[in-house]
Amino acid sequence: MGYDERVRGQAPTVATCRSLYSTPGPPENFHLRAESDRYEPGTAPVLIRNATIWTGGAEGTEIIAGGDVFLDRGLIRAVGYVDPALLQDDALQVINANGAWLTPGIVDMHSHLGVDSVPELDGASDTNSLKGLAMPWLRSVDGLNTHDAAYKLSISGGVTTANVLPGSADAIGGQAFTIKLRPTSEKSTSAMLLENPFEHTRRPRWRQMKHACGICCSGRVYSGSRMDTQWAFRNAYETARKIKVKQDEYCEAALNIVDALPSALSALGDFPYELQWEALVDVLRGRVKVHNHCYETVDLDNMVRLTNEFKFSIAAFHHAHETYLVPDLLKKAYGTTPAVALFATNARYKREAYRGSEFAPRVLDDNGISVVMKSDHPVLDSRFLLFEAQQAHYYGLRAPTALASVTSTPARILGMDHRIGHVKEGYDADIVLWDSHPLALGATPQQVFIDGIAQLPVGPDGLSAHVPLKPAAFQSVPRTPNFDAEAQAAVDYDGLPPLEPSSEAGRVVFANVSAIYLRDGAGTNVLPPPGFVVVEKGEVVCHGGSCAGSVDGSDAVFVDLQGGMIGPGLVTYGSPLGLEHINGEDSTRDGTLPNRLRNSPSAIVGGDGALIHAFDGLQYASRDMLIALHAGVTIGVVAPDARGFLAGLGTAFHTAAPHKLAKGAVVQGITAVHVSLSLSSADSVSTQIAALRALLLGGGSGELGEQFAKVAKGELPLVIEVSSADIMASLIALKAEAEAYNAHIIRMTFAGAQEAHLLASEIAAADVGVILTPARAFPAQWESRRIFAGPPLTHVNTAGVLRAHNVTVALGIEEPWEARNTRLDAAWVSMGLGEEISAGEAWAMVSTNLEKLLGIERAPGDLIALHGGSIFGLETRVAAVISPLQGTVNLF
Numbered sequence: 001m002g003y004d005e006r007v008r009g010q011a012p013t014v015a016t017c018r019s020l021y022s023t024p025g026p027p028e029n030f031h032l033r034a035e036s037d038r039y040e041p042g043t044a045p046v047l048i049r050n051a052t053i054w055t056g057g058a059e060g061t062e063i064i065a066g067g068d069v070f071l072d073r074g075l076i077r078a079v080g081y082v083d084p085a086l087l088q089d090d091a092l093q094v095i096n097a098n099g100a101w102l103t104p105g106i107v108d109m110h111s112h113l114g115v116d117s118v119p120e121l122d123g124a125s126d127t128n129s130l131k132g133l134a135m136p137w138l139r140s141v142d143g144l145n146t147h148d149a150a151y152k153l154s155i156s157g158g159v160t161t162a163n164v165l166p167g168s169a170d171a172i173g174g175q176a177f178t179i180k181l182r183p184t185s186e187k188s189t190s191a192m193l194l195e196n197p198f199e200h201t202r203r204p205r206w207r208q209m210k211h212a213c214g215i216c217c218s219g220r221v222y223s224g225s226r227m228d229t230q231w232a233f234r235n236a237y238e239t240a241r242k243i244k245v246k247q248d249e250y251c252e253a254a255l256n257i258v259d260a261l262p263s264a265l266s267a268l269g270d271f272p273y274e275l276q277w278e279a280l281v282d283v284l285r286g287r288v289k290v291h292n293h294c295y296e297t298v299d300l301d302n303m304v305r306l307t308n309e310f311k312f313s314i315a316a317f318h319h320a321h322e323t324y325l326v327p328d329l330l331k332k333a334y335g336t337t338p339a340v341a342l343f344a345t346n347a348r349y350k351r352e353a354y355r356g357s358e359f360a361p362r363v364l365d366d367n368g369i370s371v372v373m374k375s376d377h378p379v380l381d382s383r384f385l386l387f388e389a390q391q392a393h394y395y396g397l398r399a400p401t402a403l404a405s406v407t408s409t410p411a412r413i414l415g416m417d418h419r420i421g422h423v424k425e426g427y428d429a430d431i432v433l434w435d436s437h438p439l440a441l442g443a444t445p446q447q448v449f450i451d452g453i454a455q456l457p458v459g460p461d462g463l464s465a466h467v468p469l470k471p472a473a474f475q476s477v478p479r480t481p482n483f484d485a486e487a488q489a490a491v492d493y494d495g496l497p498p499l500e501p502s503s504e505a506g507r508v509v510f511a512n513v514s515a516i517y518l519r520d521g522a523g524t525n526v527l528p529p530p531g532f533v534v535v536e537k538g539e540v541v542c543h544g545g546s547c548a549g550s551v552d553g554s555d556a557v558f559v560d561l562q563g564g565m566i567g568p569g570l571v572t573y574g575s576p577l578g579l580e581h582i583n584g585e586d587s588t589r590d591g592t593l594p595n596r597l598r599n600s601p602s603a604i605v606g607g608d609g610a611l612i613h614a615f616d617g618l619q620y621a622s623r624d625m626l627i628a629l630h631a632g633v634t635i636g637v638v639a640p641d642a643r644g645f646l647a648g649l650g651t652a653f654h655t656a657a658p659h660k661l662a663k664g665a666v667v668q669g670i671t672a673v674h675v676s677l678s679l680s681s682a683d684s685v686s687t688q689i690a691a692l693r694a695l696l697l698g699g700g701s702g703e704l705g706e707q708f709a710k711v712a713k714g715e716l717p718l719v720i721e722v723s724s725a726d727i728m729a730s731l732i733a734l735k736a737e738a739e740a741y742n743a744h745i746i747r748m749t750f751a752g753a754q755e756a757h758l759l760a761s762e763i764a765a766a767d768v769g770v771i772l773t774p775a776r777a778f779p780a781q782w783e784s785r786r787i788f789a790g791p792p793l794t795h796v797n798t799a800g801v802l803r804a805h806n807v808t809v810a811l812g813i814e815e816p817w818e819a820r821n822t823r824l825d826a827a828w829v830s831m832g833l834g835e836e837i838s839a840g841e842a843w844a845m846v847s848t849n850l851e852k853l854l855g856i857e858r859a860p861g862d863l864i865a866l867h868g869g870s871i872f873g874l875e876t877r878v879a880a881v882i883s884p885l886q887g888t889v890n891l892f
Helices: 003-007 014-019 150-156 226-260 262-268 275-284 297-310 360-366 382-394 399-404 408-413 484-492 623-630 685-696 702-712 725-742 756-765 798-804 816-831 839-844 848-854
Strands: 046-054 063-072 075-080 093-096 101-104 106-111 159-164 172-180 207-212 288-294 316-319 339-342 371-373 431-434 445-450 502-504 507-511 515-517 524-526 533-536 539-543 557-560 565-568 570-573 633-638 646-649 651-654 666-668 673-676 718-722 748-752 769-772 809-811 863-867 877-883 888-891
Touching: 014 226, 046 431, 101 106, 106 316, 106 382, 106 408, 150 159, 150 382, 150 445, 159 382, 172 226, 207 275, 226 262, 226 275, 226 297, 275 288, 288 297, 339 360, 339 408, 360 371, 360 399, 360 484, 371 382, 371 408, 382 399, 382 816, 399 408, 507 877, 515 839, 557 888, 565 839, 570 816, 570 848, 623 633, 623 816, 633 816, 633 848, 673 702, 685 702, 685 725, 718 725, 725 748, 725 756, 756 769, 756 798, 769 798, 769 848, 798 809, 809 816, 809 848, 816 839, 839 848
Parallel strands: 046 093, 046 101, 106 159, 207 288, 288 316, 316 339, 339 371, 507 557, 515 565, 570 633, 673 718, 718 748, 748 769, 769 809
Antiparallel strands: 046 063, 063 075, 101 431, 159 172, 172 207, 431 445, 502 888, 507 533, 515 524, 533 539, 565 863, 633 651, 646 673, 651 666, 863 877, 877 888
C-alpha cells in the first residue's frame, strides 16, 4: 500500500509522520540481494566472455579489456573475473564476445513510449490532458499502452529503460514513471515499472514529475501568456506549501503527544491530506525528481526564481535549447544544479528552439553541468538515441561524457543509479553487446539483455544472427574534427553565429585528396599522394597527375584535406526547407495549401485549373539552409506544403544563394508534379485514386491539365507521397492503365514508401523509383506499420531489399533541421544494406539518385570537399563546396 493510500482519511501513526522526512533511495544492503525483484523464474544464467567492458565507473573512463560478465537471476553477479564456482548451473549459456564492446543498457530520460504509441491511433493517444494548467495528480502510468510497436524497436537500439513523461500541454502535466522495455510474463503495465513508487517500503522510492514552462502550454493550448503559465506554477506550489505546513505542524504535535501522552493522539483528528496535491507536496519535501521542459532564458530564469521561492529542486531541464548560453543562471537554482537533457541537432522548429546549438552539450559540460542526451520519443525514434550521443561527441563532447549521457548520467538523475546505468556487480542485468565502439557511427547491438533476458533474435552463438562484428577500424573512439572556434562563436553571438561562407572565385588547390568521385560516370578516382585537385572559377580543371604545373602560384588558395574525398554535392528533399524559417511561426513560412479535393483555389489564381509553384514561395538564407550547406547539402528540392491530395510543382534551389535572383540560386524552376495519397486524408483512398486517374487520363483544365499532360507523356516526373503498400499497389496498377491509354511511359517516384519492401519486385517491374522517408524505418502511422526494421531485427533494411531488386533508391528527410545529417543518414543506411557498396553508390542515394527521381535535368555539378575522411565517417567535416553554376568555391 502506498503512502497516499495509507494516510488518506486516517488518523496518523507515528510511523506515518516520521516517514514524511525519509529520503528516497534503495533499501539497506540493496546490492547484497541474491535475486532481482524483476527476475523471471526459469531465466538461464549467462556468461559473456572476452568483452571490452565500459562499466560507467570512474566518470566514464573505466574500461575492462578482455573481461567476463556473469548474469544470473536478473542481476550482474560478476564483472571482469568470474569465479568458476558461480558457473555450476547446467543451463548456463556462454557467449564469446570476441572483444566486442559491452556497456550498460541505454537509459532514455525523456520518452513518451506507451503514451504516444505507434502506430498513431486515436485510441492510444494519452500524452496530454487538456483539463487544466496544473495537474500534478495525473500519472503517465495510467495511460501506458503495453502494445506500443516501438518497444521492440527501441530495444533493438540498445534502450533498456525509459522515463515515460506526460506531454508539455500543461504547466504541470503529471507524474512520470520509469519503465523497463521488455515484455513481462505478467504482460501488465505495472510489471514494466522499474520501481513502483507506491509500494510500501521502509524507505520511499524516487518519484518523477513533468513540468513545462514558457509559451508551450499557456499559448499553444490555453491562449494565455508566459505570465499565465508562471502564475499557474506559483498558485499550485502555494497550495502545496500550505498543505505541507499543516502536515508539519500536525506531525510536530503528534510526535510530541506520543512521547508525553500517547492516549491523546486521536484528539488531533485526521492527518491534513489532499489527494490532488500530495505529489506536489512531495516535491517540496525533496522526494520527487522534477523534469522541466524549458527552452528560453526568460523561462529558465522564471523557473530558477520559482525554485528559490518555494524551496524545491529541479532534477533536469529538458530540451533547454538556451541553457548553454546561461550556465551560471542554472547554478542559482535551489538545491543542486539541474542537469540538462538535450537533442543533439534538432532545433529551430519553433521560436523557443531557434538559438539551439549542436555545441550545447560540450559548452554545458565545460561549465560543470551534467548532460543527458534524450529522444523525446516519438519526436525522435528512441531506437537511435545512441546517435544523439554520437553527434554530441562529434561536435566536441568528451567521449566518456557522451557515452555516460545515455547510460550512467540519466540513471543518476532519475535516482536509479543504484541499479541501472553501470556494469557493476549487484546491478540489474541490463547490458548491451555492440558490433563496434558505441560512439562509432552506425553502432548496432549484437545482443541486448534486460533483467538477464536476451531480447534480440538469437543465433547459434547467442548473438543476433543479423549483426556481425565490424572490422577493427570501427572498434575505437572515433577521431572527430576540431570545432572549438564554432563552439565559441555560438556563445559569443548569443546562439546566432554568422553562417554565410566565404567565397573564392579564383584558383583553389586542394591537396592530400584521397579520392574524387566524378559525376561524369567515370566513377571514383583514387589519387596518389599528394593528391592535388585544382579548381578555377568553380570548375575542376585538373586532378591527380594531370595537375603538374597547376598547383603553383601566389594567387592560389591552398586547402589541405588530410586524406579527405571530393564528390557530388548532396541533395535534400522531403521537408519544407526553402519555404520556411521557423516551422512553428506562421509569419516565417510560405504557408499551407488547403485540400484541393475539398476546396477549389480562388478564381484569381485559376480556380480548378490552378497549380501552385513552390518556386514562387522560395525563401533563402534560413539558418537550417545555411547549416545544411556547411554539411555539404548544395541543392534543395521542395514542393508546396499541402494538407491534401494535390501539392503542386516542385522546384530546386541552391542552398548557398542569398536570394532567388542571385546567380545560380534557382537550379530548376519546375522539377516534378507532387501529389499525396494517404489513409489519413479526409477523402477516401478510392477518391484520391479516382482524382489521379482523371488527371492522368486528360481530365484536368488550365495549368493543372497542361502539367499532367506532360506527366502522362513522360516529360515531367510524378512524385507521390505514399507509405501504404496497398496504395502503392493501386498506383502501380494505375500507372499501367495510364501508360496503356496514353502510349507513353510515366516517370513515377514513390516518396515516403515505408512499406515498399512488400512490393519490391512489383515496383522494380513498373520502373518506379523510391525515396525512403524517413531514411531509417519507423511505423509512425497505420499505413506505415509494416516496416522492414533492418539490423539487428532483420538481415537488411528496406533500401537493401529494394536494391536487391534493382530499384533506384534515394533518401529523404521530414524536417528542415535534418538536412544537415544527410551524409550521416546515407552512412547509416549503407551499413544495413547487407552488401558492401562503394562510396560512390552511397553518395548517389543522397545526390544523383535524388536528382534523377525528382526530375532535375540540369544538375549544376556541385562538388563537396571532405576534410579528414570519407562520406561515412565521424572524423570528417565539409571543408568546401565547389559550385560551377555560381563560379565559386565556398570555404568553411
